Amino acid sequence: MSAVNDTKFNCAAFLLTGIPGQEDVHLWISTVFCLTYTISIVGNSLILFIIKTDLSLHETMYIFLSVLAITDLGLLISSMPTIPGVFLFSSREISLNASVAQLFFIHSFTFIESAVLLLIAFDRFIAISNPLKYTFIVILLRIAKIGLVFVLRGVAIILPLSLLLKRFQFCRANILSHSFCLHMEVMTMACADITVNNIYGLFITVITVRLHSLLIFLFYVMILKTVLSISSHVEFLRALNTCVSYLCAVLLFYMPEFTLTLMHRFRKSSFPLLQIILGYIYLLVPPLRNPIVYSLKSKHLRWRIIKVFVK
Template sequence: MSEETNTTQDPFYFILTGIPGFEASHVWISIPFCCLYVTSILGNTTVLAVLRKEPSLHQPMYLFLSMLALTDLGLTLTTLPTVMQLLWFNTGQISFEACFAQLFFIHTFSFMESSVLLAMSFDRYVAICRPLHYASILTNEVIGKIGLAIVCRCVLAVLPSLFLLKRLPFCRSHLLSHSYCLHQDMIRLVCEDTQVNSWYGLALVLLIIVMDPLLIVLSYAMILRSVLGVASMAERRRALNNCLSHILAVLVLYVPMVGVSMTHRFAKHVSPLVHVIMASVYLLAPPVMNPIIYSVKTKQIRQGITSLLSRRNMHLR
């Protein structure tokens, strides 16, 4: 039996690729990638440090923001090893088990990002539409339960897709088209019918990628109705300005996510370079941009960063 048609369910390895057509320039391409990873790690750890150090920021909105920063940090650290290893050392081999583990964490953290943004939209709705009950509705206990529900929701959503994929035989041709393991990429290497996997994947798209933004839009529709109905022009501007950071974070996540999903489903014949670039934007844009968005648009976080830096400078003297 030829190598191309032989199949196996025994553990083996996959081969990750870098930027198609630019293999000779991987070292140079690693520079912007390295800068993006460093920016993401420094930005999210700084936000977490500020939120932890400043007692005035121990409020529901900032507790949700800490969840978002932790999710972004997890997503960054999940893809960093294979991307930089490939770009620096041209080493694309990854074991069967490691590839499935990376697939699990990438998709889990991606779904957690969506779920946290949905929870933050609920926080904004309560803060603007029911301000007198804000503290009694979003207690620390309730926020803890929301965080636990987010983790359980995303883990339980991703696990079945792993089991459905792992039970299938893979062809000996095991070349992946990205620098990390994605479900959409790995399923192309399966040698048997993947209809069940496709139906489950569609269910996940409807459950998370479609339902979460629809609920976020619904929450903002109710916020707008409340603000336009009772507030003065100055109060409207203040309320909408409080939501601006969250709206930008939502756009940074969902625009690339929808683009990647549509490309994989309806534009399979476009250049592989397009798939690689869109997947990189989808995975790197939120972790890099969210700390910048919230640091620029949120006065309390700017002040917290300034305070943290000044304290550190005093210790160094």
């Protein structure tokens, strides 16, 4: 009987799901997703174009925004083959190799984006707390080297997860709860001991994403402390408005990912629909939100975008 079951589920492919119980409105939901993809791709591409063509924007903060836009585009492209496919064409099957490749890119870009958010928080902390020393501390070449290290680290720490998955035989139910592949869920389909994957996945999450979020929180606490000491009412409100906007964007990035990780890792969720919705928020909202929060908060960049549309 076991052999029969193993043959039945020995998986060269997984089946993706949309939103269970909502199949009748998948077409309408796909309209929302397509609109989200369109706005996100256009917004991030426009920011990259403006920063590249405007020499006055070749500064550290705008370099961070460029990397953030590239990362968001990478996340969108990574999920694009499967999410529209499931909702528009009911194309649910994805091969093992394709699922491993997709989760590799999704997690790599997520880790890189987390590092970029940390660099942005550090940049804002120096700019507000030590404005006179900003140009001496935040040197473009130095930041570029740090950013390159973060990018290479994001790729290097996710690659072993993909290689560990490739060594497994998958002989359990092969239906995934999302329209895309995540390591936490794919590894539970293996018919082998996944302790190594579990420990390594938890370890890299703690030393990267959790550490980044803690440092970002500390940076913004120190920024708010500095803002509260500003005597000028106008400057106080402007700095506070920027910090609160950035902090909300950071929370919106980390909270769905943190909750989703807990749900997958401990498998105690009584709300599967919530888990699915958090998955889409985790993947699709940051690329839509970042151009609005980070870029449009810059007066110079905002006017350049307006001029593009006016022309």
